[in-house]
Amino acid sequence: MQAVEKKDNLKERSIQFLFKYGAIALLFVIILYFSSISEAFFTYSNFTDILRSISIVTLLALGVTFTLVVGGFDLSVGSTMSLSTVVTASLMVWYEMPLWLVLILPILIGALVGLLNSFLIVVIGIPDLLATLSVMYIVAGFHRTYTEGYSIYNNMPLTSGSTAPGQLSEAFLWIGQGRMLGLPIPVWIMLVMVLFAYVVLHHTRWGRVLYMTGGNAEAATLSGVNIRKVKCAAYIISGIFASMAGILFTARVGSGQIDAGAPLLMEAVAAVFVGYSVLGAGKPNAIGTFFGAAVIGILLNGLTILNLPYFAFDIIKGSVLVLALAVTYIYSKKRFSQT
Amino acid sequence: MDSPFLSMNAIRKSFGHVKALEDAQFHLAKGEVHALLGVNGAGKSTLIKILSGVYEQDEGDILLDGKNIRLRSPKAAKDHGIYCVYQEVDTAIVSELSVAENIMLDTIATGKNVFVSMTKMYEEARKALKQLQVETIDVQEPAFKLTLAEKQLVLIARALVSSAKIIIFDEPTAPLSLHESTKLFSVINKLKAQGVGCIFISHRLPEVFEISDWITVMRDGKLVQTFQTENADAEKIIEAMLGASFNHEQVDRSWEIGKNLLDVKEISDDQKLKNLTFTVSEGEIVGIVGLVGAGKTELAKALFGAEPLKKGTISLSGNSLHMKHPKDAIRAGMALIPEERRKEGLFVLESLQTNASFPNLKKFSSFLFMQKKAEKSFAKEIIGRLQIKANSTETPLVHLSGGNQQKVVIGKWTSRDSKVYLFDEPTKGVDIGAKADIFKLIRELAESGKGCLYFSSEIHEAIGISDRILVMYNGQFVKEFSREEATQERILLYASGGKEG
Numbered sequence: 001m002q003a004v005e006k007k008d009n010l011k012e013r014s015i016q017f018l019f020k021y022g023a024i025a026l027l028f029v030i031i032l033y034f035s036s037i038s039e040a041f042f043t044y045s046n047f048t049d050i051l052r053s054i055s056i057v058t059l060l061a062l063g064v065t066f067t068l069v070v071g072g073f074d075l076s077v078g079s080t081m082s083l084s085t086v087v088t089a090s091l092m093v094w095y096e097m098p099l100w101l102v103l104i105l106p107i108l109i110g111a112l113v114g115l116l117n118s119f120l121i122v123v124i125g126i127p128d129l130l131a132t133l134s135v136m137y138i139v140a141g142f143h144r145t146y147t148e149g150y151s152i153y154n155n156m157p158l159t160s161g162s163t164a165p166g167q168l169s170e171a172f173l174w175i176g177q178g179r180m181l182g183l184p185i186p187v188w189i190m191l192v193m194v195l196f197a198y199v200v201l202h203h204t205r206w207g208r209v210l211y212m213t214g215g216n217a218e219a220a221t222l223s224g225v226n227i228r229k230v231k232c233a234a235y236i237i238s239g240i241f242a243s244m245a246g247i248l249f250t251a252r253v254g255s256g257q258i259d260a261g262a263p264l265l266m267e268a269v270a271a272v273f274v275g276y277s278v279l280g281a282g283k284p285n286a287i288g289t290f291f292g293a294a295v296i297g298i299l300l301n302g303l304t305i306l307n308l309p310y311f312a313f314d315i316i317k318g319s320v321l322v323l324a325l326a327v328t329y330i331y332s333k334k335r336f337s338q339t
Numbered sequence: 340m341d342s343p344f345l346s347m348n349a350i351r352k353s354f355g356h357v358k359a360l361e362d363a364q365f366h367l368a369k370g371e372v373h374a375l376l377g378v379n380g381a382g383k384s385t386l387i388k389i390l391s392g393v394y395e396q397d398e399g400d401i402l403l404d405g406k407n408i409r410l411r412s413p414k415a416a417k418d419h420g421i422y423c424v425y426q427e428v429d430t431a432i433v434s435e436l437s438v439a440e441n442i443m444l445d446t447i448a449t450g451k452n453v454f455v456s457m458t459k460m461y462e463e464a465r466k467a468l469k470q471l472q473v474e475t476i477d478v479q480e481p482a483f484k485l486t487l488a489e490k491q492l493v494l495i496a497r498a499l500v501s502s503a504k505i506i507i508f509d510e511p512t513a514p515l516s517l518h519e520s521t522k523l524f525s526v527i528n529k530l531k532a533q534g535v536g537c538i539f540i541s542h543r544l545p546e547v548f549e550i551s552d553w554i555t556v557m558r559d560g561k562l563v564q565t566f567q568t569e570n571a572d573a574e575k576i577i578e579a580m581l582g583a584s585f586n587h588e589q590v591d592r593s594w595e596i597g598k599n600l601l602d603v604k605e606i607s608d609d610q611k612l613k614n615l616t617f618t619v620s621e622g623e624i625v626g627i628v629g630l631v632g633a634g635k636t637e638l639a640k641a642l643f644g645a646e647p648l649k650k651g652t653i654s655l656s657g658n659s660l661h662m663k664h665p666k667d668a669i670r671a672g673m674a675l676i677p678e679e680r681r682k683e684g685l686f687v688l689e690s691l692q693t694n695a696s697f698p699n700l701k702k703f704s705s706f707l708f709m710q711k712k713a714e715k716s717f718a719k720e721i722i723g724r725l726q727i728k729a730n731s732t733e734t735p736l737v738h739l740s741g742g743n744q745q746k747v748v749i750g751k752w753t754s755r756d757s758k759v760y761l762f763d764e765p766t767k768g769v770d771i772g773a774k775a776d777i778f779k780l781i782r783e784l785a786e787s788g789k790g791c792l793y794f795s796s797e798i799h800e801a802i803g804i805s806d807r808i809l810v811m812y813n814g815q816f817v818k819e820f821s822r823e824e825a826t827q828e829r830i831l832l833y834a835s836g837g838k839e840g
Contacts, residue, residue: 225666
């Protein structure tokens with residue numbers, strides 16, 4: 001009898017351990033493994049490369065984090081980013097707008113997409129996944145219609161026969177390609193945003209309200225929270241993060257690529273769920289999300305060094321997501337069975 | 340009742356250490372309506388669940404038609420012709436399917452035919468409804484178009500097509516209008532005439548007298564007494580339900596009741612609540628007592644702005660309140676300790692301190708930033724003041740017992756200095772020691788000048804704590820008792836829809 005209990009206890013404890021430190025352990029194993037097979041891997045320049053490569057995904061994932069915190073889910077972040085990418089480029093290349101408008105308009109559009117999402121979810125009552133899935137397609141359609149299916153670049157030919165009048169300005173490109181204090185600008189933007197999300201979620205009254213709304217909407221309502229407004233805010237924040245990712249992407253590649261965000265949705269979602277369990281948080285959180293994005297970034301970087309064909313990457317990304325989800329759900333089932 | 344068709348003898352059932360049934364008995368003859376009565380926790384629903392195969396008894400026999408049977412699953416019970424019409428009809432109805440498919444559901448599910456003939460199904464469904472003389476229901480309609488009462492009839496018809504011998508009605512009239520109840524009773528009488536044995540569970544005595552032939556009263560997991568309805572009277576039945584009268588401790592009140600605090604005039608929600616008027620003064624504890632389904636929770640939620648009201652006014656300290664959301668009620672100075680603690684009152688996975696500070700985050704933050712030290716010291720303060728058993732302020736509430744969780748729910752409001760506290764069944768699922776603590780807390784709140792409303796179906800507890808008791812029945816106040824006049828018997832009589840004299 002006692003032996004059985006002991007065994008159960010051991011099993012229990014190892015699950016706890018795996019949940020708390022599993023992602024960190026995984027990260028170490030990956031780093032050790034890639035370092036042992038490639039000299040180029042464990043270098044400063046490769047690490048800044050990795051950080052730069054995850055900066056866009058991290059922004060997207062932070063948005064998803066906010067919606068997950070309130071008990072929702074935003075699938076439309078990828079296409080919102082795509083829309084923002086082409087709008088940003090077009091404002092400069094087609095319409096020669098000043099930089100401040102180029103930065104503000106896409107963010108407003110992202111907020112509008114968030115507003116549309118929350119209208120469907122909060123006012124009409126469509127479940128989060130289905131509403132944002134539909135909006136994902138609507139927004140993707142808009143961004144392709146807007147550019148008539150073409151990417152936007154300097155001096156591109158226009159349908160009227162002339163070439164585009166404007167250019168992506170130096171100042172704008174600096175956002176995506178410049179460096180400061182030894183780190184690329186996108187990395188700085190990412191770090192500031194992670195810190196911002198962390199402070200909002202964990203150290204402000206708003207963060208408390210967001211988490212409680214997701215934790216128990218009914219109890220939050222009876223404690224005086226207007227959960228409709230809170231959910232609406234979360235989706236707007238998500239839209240803004242996605243449009244920031246789009247702006248950053250344009251500045252980084254120097255053109256308005258079509259469908260830029262679609263493949264990143266999956267990585268962003270995976271990042272959030274890997275981060276879910278980091279250090280036993282047991283809920284979506286900003287630091288964990290950054291950490292999750294790093295795990296995926298390092299993995300993809302290492303696989304590139306190993307010369308794995310890029311079309312096989314989705315297998316790895318998908319497997320990471322499944323693993324993270326498995327850990328999350330096994331753990332939450334355990335936690336709820338205690339209650 | 341010479342030759343009972345169904346006999347349940349010496350039934351015992353425990354859940355962990357809790358004995359739900361001890362030596363329970365029940366007998367039912369063909370073609371009779373037998374009412375089963377008892378206060379909360381008397382063991383009615385456990386007995387019914389054993390009979391319908393949801394639970395299996397630990398000990399005891401069930402004899403059907405003289406044969407010993409084992410009911411290991413709901414399916415086994417159905418195979419023996421025992422059907423249950425639950426109060427929540429929607430759990431048993433597939434709303435997308437037609438009425439006919441719903442009526443034939445058990446037959447389809449267990450049938451061996453791959454193909455289902457619609458014409459044949461409509462025909463059989465119509466036949467069943469005709470037997471109940473409720474042909475007005477169109478068998479081709481989808482079930483979601485039906486009213487609640489009609490769905491009940493569909494469930495009864497379902498039992499009938501499977502040639503049910505016993506049908507259990509578990510509080511069937513609770514959601515029905517008077518007219519619908521009358522209709523249901525005529526259906527029950529038809530079933531009776533066809534030789535079906537009916538078990539009827541209800542909190543409403545007038546109905547029980549109207550429909551039943553026999554009344555069995557249960558208390559503390561045992562059969563207490565069986566009455567022939569013709570010869571029974573309400574007061575005797577109430578006595579049997581309550582057992583020996585409790586000597587509730589009368590606590591001396593050392594504090595005075597102050598001026599009028601909450602003034603509620605003629606509020607209605609056009610559904611459950613009908614024209615309710617009452618007041619609560621500073622330092623007063625007003626008990627609102629009613630049985631399950633009387634509308635207590637609806638009233639508590641309406642007072643808290645969580646359910647809309649159609650008519651009437653609520654004013655607090657002379658200011659009239661217009662509440663659209665609980666936050667309006669909270670700002671005005673109300674606090675709700677909801678009935679479903681875990682579902683509505685707490686964030687069980689969060690820490691004690693996070694829960695405690697939540698209703699008043701502004702107090703625990705400066706500008707936007709949370710002041711975790713202030714939160715912690717408040718959590719410590721309520722742990723001490725309310726004698727909460729918790730290892731630390733960081734303990735997630737999952738790890739606390741029901742009573743300690745409830746103390747957190749009460750304590751969290753004290754940071755707002757609310758004026759009126761609404762306690763909805765605050766002792767539900769709380770052990771005896773913690774109950775005493777909670778009563779003490781409520782008295783302390785009253786002593787400090789708060790107005791308290793105590794919603795409960797536990798009559799003796801309400802008598803013990805309240806200064807005044809309003810008895811609620813079917814969404815209305817039917818009687819008011821002062822502390823001195825109140826006895827369990829009198830309250831239960833009114834709460835069951837009876838009258839004195």
